[in-house]
Amino acid sequence: MLAHLLSLPALALAASLGVAAGLGGYTFVFAKGSSYASDAPAACANCHVMQSRYDSWRSGPHHAAAVCNDCHTPASPAAKYLVKALNGWHHSKAFTSGDYPDVILMRESSRAVVEGQCRHCHADVVASMEAGGAVSCVRCHDSVGHLR
């Protein structure tokens, strides 16, 4: 997953997005979006649309184990920065334009990040599963982390 995130085109994209994110910055800050940069789950919950995940995360087993960004941003610092930039951009764009679906859906790239993070913590447990080749954790552990 990391490999695919750090591929050259992705990096080029990130560069341009760095700028773009800056442009989107005004409304984003206005929308308390700046807190996005932090890792505190409460920061995510600043946004009403994040609230339901926040609530169910707090009542789930992962509450003690993982904060939002443990699952939604890659562990390695470089990739983490890149993904935060990407997410920040998507978030600000979505929020500025208000143009996003009422039922929020995962982008493929975000899903890949999450899948990567499952392994980051559970590698030992799933090593023998992985032996068979590509597998999606979320296919079976859909509501891990929080309800949808």
Place this chain on the structure above:
Amino acid sequence: NISGRQAEAKNPTVRVVELTDETVDPAIWGKDFPAEYDLYRKTAEMGKTRFGGSEAMPRVPTLDDPRTSVSQSKIDEDPRLKVMWAGYAFAADFREDRGHAHMLDDQGFTKRQQVVKQPGACMQCHASVYPAMMKLGGGDLVKGFEKMNPMPYAEARKLVDHPVACIDCHEPRTMTLRISRPAFLEGMRALKASQGVQSYDPNTMATRQEMRAYVCAQCHVEYYFKGPEKRLVFPWAKGLGADQILAFYDEAGFKDWVHKETGAPVLKAQHPEFETWSQGVHARSGVACADCHMPYMRVGGQKVSDHHVRSPLLNINRACQGCHKWEEKELKERVEGIQTKFYSVRNQAMDALISLIGDLKAAKAAGRSDKDLEGARYLQRRGQFLLDFVEAENSTGFHAPQETMRLLSESIDFSRQGQIALRDPGFKPTVEVVAIATTPAPAPVPPLVK
């Protein structure tokens, strides 16, 4: 095969013995993979669910049948089955299926072996035949397959020692899933060709998730023996649907036997789990057989697939609750609700078919001509195959609740139309009557064992 290479790289377990394409004995594989092996052996256990699982009936071993237990007899539970199968081996013995550990004995000692001479082709789904086929074919799997099919059963039996084993589903070096059955490879190739995909090969083209269903579909499928070579064939060239399979048999003019009481050229459907599952919402959602029948479980620090293959209702927590947040009791009730509805209509369809058979029998006794009975006989063939298809399917409707009901409604329609046709020569059925040659069935061969 990419996932194959990945596996080689990642496969963590330390191998204590080296496994090759000749390693048949699962006990040896068990040295490298004790968790899976121990679970695999548990398939000898028996346990009943409302409609599935299996009930252990203790029996006193006899010379010609050393088994100390069998599962309940379905033809005794519902004697109408004997009427449906009159003149065919299944009327002699048909039991509820049980765990994989029993497959070789149950096949060898069923009374069906005594009323008909069975071919080596039977072995494909009841024994670990992969190494035996390779040996027979001198390294050529298909050649070995073609040699084993026409053998007398007793002869083929001497070539195998185990029920389905590791080597039948796994490539020994990487442990990735592998299709070892030519009949499935050929069946899938024909199916995909009908969809415009040429020379399809699961072993190189299927996703891992697909393989988690395909390994089961090597056996849990409808089949027939083609020609004198007794080649094992999966009738999928027109599609996996029951209607498409029926059309395939009609076009081939194929019949399993001529019904003893009615003279109709009928078909026997057998365990179409794969075909039925493929029509349901779980298949549509990418949920494979292994997800429910071999769910992951924690053994020591590792998650392993539960190789104790069985009814998921005996393992609801792992088999269902990952995806469905309902309580065990609730999930069980949902399944049984679907199954109970299915079973009531299955009985309704059975009644319709039995009355058609009764009417045909009477008409035949009354000396009505074959020409006269052709329409009703073809309607029996249709109605009976569609009913047998969902009856032989082992989930009691669960694998595809709407589709199995649809097939039952068609079955009822055809059986009842057959009754009308018998009473009214002028009646026009809703389907074209297809002429199937009804050369009298071969006289039953003297028992093999005795």
Place this chain on the structure above:
Amino acid sequence: NISGRQAEAKNPTVRVVELTDETVDPAIWGKDFPAEYDLYRKTAEMGKTRFGGSEAMPRVPTLDDPRTSVSQSKIDEDPRLKVMWAGYAFAADFREDRGHAHMLDDQGFTKRQQVVKQPGACMQCHASVYPAMMKLGGGDLVKGFEKMNPMPYAEARKLVDHPVACIDCHEPRTMTLRISRPAFLEGMRALKASQGVQSYDPNTMATRQEMRAYVCAQCHVEYYFKGPEKRLVFPWAKGLGADQILAFYDEAGFKDWVHKETGAPVLKAQHPEFETWSQGVHARSGVACADCHMPYMRVGGQKVSDHHVRSPLLNINRACQGCHKWEEKELKERVEGIQTKFYSVRNQAMDALISLIGDLKAAKAAGRSDKDLEGARYLQRRGQFLLDFVEAENSTGFHAPQETMRLLSESIDFSRQGQIALRDPGFKPTVEVVAIATTPAPAPVPPLVK
């Protein structure tokens, strides 16, 4: 996720006008709740889906029918319906349903009004009758209900001004959901009593999630008019299942009309969405009508229920994706897959019924006695009701895919058995023949409007 959603939907709105039990006009409610009001008015819009929605057919307004558009005619789409309903008003006019905004006009101007004199009871489900009933009953809802039922339609029509409106589903002060229809209260009381729960009252005993279905079930249900007082009754005393409703009508010896061509005492089923939904997996999972037909949406910063009640296929992201993370295209295909399978068997059942009707007609013409035809006529009544039940249901099988298929298979069985019975006096049907009085149908009354 339901519980997740329940937590929300508190509405912080400031009231600008005070709403009372006398406030009928939704425009006034709209002052306090502009978002819901604007969405509510959108139900005037029309849009087609593969099997549902509605298609706007422009028409030139006439004196006796000022409508500038109607939805497509179902009896023209499938003329077999006219044969099924021969001798009944539905054979004159039956159209695809459309949005709530049209309900009052569509009822008032259907040709069914011209062939039969309709009672005030009709008004219960096509107008905002709550205040009118209260007025009529002098504050006693049930008394008002009993007064309005037997009125001539035209007279009752004068008492109402709006299609279903806010007051029919909401208590004006708290805005909580409220049942305003005596027929539903009485129907539920009878149903619960049959399950051992005495004097059940939804308004005090139902959960919020149940109310999200019950408000719809005030109208989207099977019904009949009882006795000369034309009391609107929901036939649930034996249960919500189609077979139980049929048993209820048989016991009551009730018939809607005598079939013009066969002389059979038949029944008309109507929009049993609630009964059908209750048999499906969504109901079982606590998913209510409002979850799919009135999903939450963002308006401004606020989360409101989409009061543009319509086909969820026109609103998939909000209606489905909250629970199913499949793509819109995939979800649409799943629904249409279920509906297409349903529709093929629905057609098969229709063919069976039509041939039975043809046979009965011929037998009657041939002068066979009523005694002689009684069995076949009763089988028509059964086969026809079960088919009409799923046909009148508006989800084309989606609300309960397995159950609707089950009903179709029963329908086919009964229709075909009727054909056998006609050809064979000795034939014993699988159900007891129940005698229903067939006093000739009342001669059509002169048109009300002209």
